Amino acid sequence: MLIDMHTHSSGISGCCQLNAFEIVEAAKEAGLDGIILTNHYDSEGHQDYGSKADYVENYIKEYYEAKACGERVGLKVFFGIEVTAEFMERIHLLVYGVAEDFLRNNPELYNLSLKELYELVHKNGGVLVQAHPFRHNCPVLDTDYLDALEINCHPLYKTTHYEDVKAGALKGGVMLTCGSDYHGDTYRAFCGVCFPEDVRTIEDISQYIKNSSQITLKVHEVDGISENRVYNK
């Protein structure tokens, strides 16, 4: 089961060109089995909506729209979050495996330190993954408070930094994940994580990241073909 671990839709991520239906259709056409919708979640979003509660409810509603589209076309859509951290510039953290209520109960995720966010996500059964390390020279954060580092195949950024991210993950003893960070550009990166058939739910996905020592990524280098790479923690 090939899952793109990092996608956006325009209803919440203003920088994205495709709406919830279009992103689902694009993923289905690309041949994926599923996507995790990881819209941006940040303090600016809260300012745009006026109230925290409105922002959170719209954020969750966008996921349910994508999920309903997925059910129509035969694509699994899972709930995820890409938090823009306030503790360091340009740091984005992916949260997988938490229920939507997690956001209702903790609307100011962006204000937490890495350790606080990690502990909160774990307490709620999820995992925390650093998105696109090395983009804009962002360092690998403290891997004591991360479950994985991401290989990001966003076509705008010319490189996935595969070797550097892999070296960082090996050094920290954490997993790797992979996602397109698809924003509706003219080119779709066909990539993600190839999960075994018995991994079916977002809880399965987060447990797999937490407990496995090996993972198979489908990595799409810019202008290259997608290829499977096996990573051993």
Ligand SMILES: [Zn+2]
């Ligand atoms: Zn990001």
Ligand SMILES: [Zn+2]
């Ligand atoms: Zn993103």
